[in-house]
Amino acid sequence: MRCYWDGEDVWFYFEVDAEGWVTRQVELQGLERTPIAAASLDEWQQAHEAGHLDEYDSRFGITAEPPVSEWEGHAPERMTSEEFEEVWGPARRQIASRAR
Structure with missing residues (x-):
């Protein structure tokens, strides 16, 4: 699913599990839709357990x-898993390639 918050000019893309919890999330900002977040709940939990x-x-x-x-x-629009992957992949690669 996805939704737009005009106050910050950000598109939010969500992958959710059967219970409605967000498992992955992408945030794209501005006209260029610059990736500002591409988070995974599983990775977040692993980072928490590892102290990172x-x-x-x-x-x-x-x-x-x-x-x-x-x-x-909020009334997010539905999208297919393929549509989510089309957003997730490029956003994740761009964020991961940035210098730490």
């Missing part, structure tokens, strides 16, 4: 909480 959470957050961002079913005032 600050490094992960500053580089890739975090996923949204609570589950989508509890969001108020």
